[in-house]
Amino acid sequence: GENVEQHPSTLSVQEGDSAVIKCTYSDSASNYFPWYKQELGKRPQLIIDIRSNVGEKKDQRIAVTLNKTAKHFSLHITETQPEDSAVYFCAASSGNTPLVFGKGTRLSVIA
């Protein structure tokens, strides 16, 4: 089955700097890659997703890149703000199986 690895497990950045979180997946049939943000004590919420027919997607300060050949995808947050502090989860699915989540990255943005 699918296996998703996520790095780093924790990340601290200065406010205004960029943050990058990377995930790798094992199933070459995977074609859907969402990113979820979970603030402390709250539910995970989708922040951006990408499908395998696209290499990059951007939404304001957030972007996701996908390299299908290397089987990895990354989340990029630019101009980080304290409210970006949260746990971020990547996930992957082939369409015939449920999402498989990475272990999460705890991002701390230091003001």
Added chain:
Amino acid sequence: GAVVSQHPSWVICKSGTSVKIECRSLDFQATTMFWYRQFPKQSLMLMATSNEGSKATYEQGVEKDKFLINHASLTLSTLTVTSAHPEDSSFYICSASWALAAEQFFGPGTRLTVL
């Protein structure tokens, strides 16, 4: 986005009792609902996938007789933790979607404490 509710938000029970948790999709018909368990500072561990009107598919290592899942309608799925023990204490969170690999909308979670 779509709204998913979960009830109760927290529950404390005695060892040996059963606890039912409800997950409702409030504004869309969820053909698929998922149940996760999340330990402190850890990832979401998928317990089972349920489809309306059919038996749930449990992940390896999850006891189907202990964690009973019923997806009776397109807007409601329930998880019953039977004969709960302290090791079952955890944060249980559901999500709903219209497909296996589509966006999942998460409920707010239920914190279960078994004494």
